[in-house]
Each structure stands twice: as structure tokens, then as C-alpha cells.
Amino acid sequence: MKDILGIGEAVYDLLGNDATVTALVGDGIYPIVADEGVDFPFIIYRRDDVSYDDSKDGIYGQEAVVEVACVDETYHGAVSVALAVRDCLSSFRGAMSGYDIDNVSLSSSSEDFIDNAFVQTLKFTIEI
Numbered sequence: 743m744k745d746i747l748g749i750g751e752a753v754y755d756l757l758g759n760d761a762t763v764t765a766l767v768g769d770g771i772y773p774i775v776a777d778e779g780v781d782f783p784f785i786i787y788r789r790d791d792v793s794y795d796d797s798k799d800g801i802y803g804q805e806a807v808v809e810v811a812c813v814d815e816t817y818h819g820a821v822s823v824a825l826a827v828r829d830c831l832s833s834f835r836g837a838m839s840g841y842d843i844d845n846v847s848l849s850s851s852s853e854d855f856i857d858n859a860f861v862q863t864l865k866f867t868i869e870i
Contacts, residue, residue: 757771
């Protein structure tokens with residue numbers, strides 16, 4: 743089993759293989775920080791927290807909180823991307839990028855206006 747520390751790889755592949763998400767952002771999906779001068783809209787994702795359930799026999803469960811920021815020059819555009827991301831990731835179960843994902847659930851969301859852009863931030867809990 744792959745370690746949860748690399749779960750961003752699965753998040754990238756899930757988002758990048760979703761037709762609704764890519765129709766909105768194209769290939770504008772970035773880990774941690776977007777490229778300089780990138781066109782709107784785009785997505786930034788990052789791992790926020792991890793936890794391990796272990797026993798004397800080793801690790802038997804892993805969980806991560808992944809934050810996904812949906813950024814656009816309009817409020818409506820940012821919300822549209824956030825809805826597509828939510829629909830793509832919420833309740834996903836299955837294999838992706840070598841991870842056996844038991845569940846993905848939306849745990850919180852927030853919004854902001856940063857550097858002349860609207861940002862919708864979604865936090866997902868991912869269990870493998």
C-alpha cells in the first residue's frame with residue numbers, strides 16, 4: 743500500500759480525469775502553488791494533515807485532509823469550479839494512482855478574495 747503522504751498524486755489524477763473539471767480549468771491543476779501568470783480559472787491542492795492507525799502488526803489505516811482551492815476572477819466562476827471539484831471527489835471509492843481509497847468526504851469549505859481573485863476552498867478527508 744502506498745503511503746498517504748503522496749495522496750496528492752491521486753487527487754491530481756482524479757481531478758485531471760474528470761471531464762467537468764477539465765472543461766472548466768483545462769490542465770490548470772497545481773500542487774501547492776500555481777505557475778506564475780497562469781490563466782483563470784485554476785485549482786491548487788495541498789495535503790493539510792495526515793493520521794495513521796497502527797497496531798503491533800503495522801499500519802492498517804491512513805487518513806489525510808487535502809485542501810483544494812478553486813480560483814477564478816469571478817465569484818460565479820470560482821463557485822462553478824468548486825461544485826465540479828466537490829462532485830468529482832466527494833464519496834469517491836476505488837483505486838486511483840496506486841491508492842486503494844476507502845472514502846473521500848467533504849469536511850469543510852470557505853471562501854476568500856486574495857490578490858484580485860475569488861477563492862473557494864474545500865477540505866476533503868481521504869481514507870485509504
